[in-house]
Amino acid sequence: MCRISEMLREEGRLEGMAEGRLEGEEKGIQNIIEVYRNELFLDKEEIVSRIKAKFDLTYDNAQSYVDRFYKK
Numbered sequence: 001m002c003r004i005s006e007m008l009r010e011e012g013r014l015e016g017m018a019e020g021r022l023e024g025e026e027k028g029i030q031n032i033i034e035v036y037r038n039e040l041f042l043d044k045e046e047i048v049s050r051i052k053a054k055f056d057l058t059y060d061n062a063q064s065y066v067d068r069f070y071k072k
Helices: 002-038 044-055 059-069
Strands: none
Touching (some): 002 044, 002 059, 044 059
16 A cells, blocks of 8 residues: 555656646746747747747647747
């Protein structure tokens, strides 16, 4: 029984770490989109292209991030 509890705790810890990495990556993408827009004055399509290349994303995923974080 103790071994099962340890396994479940470890599984939860690993899931938490994965969620933390994803949140960190999303925050990084959001910050880069803001810099591209507000400091480099790039248009949405150029930002999608750069985000896609920098983070090795599909076009649709990169577009989704830009749609979420591109503030007018």
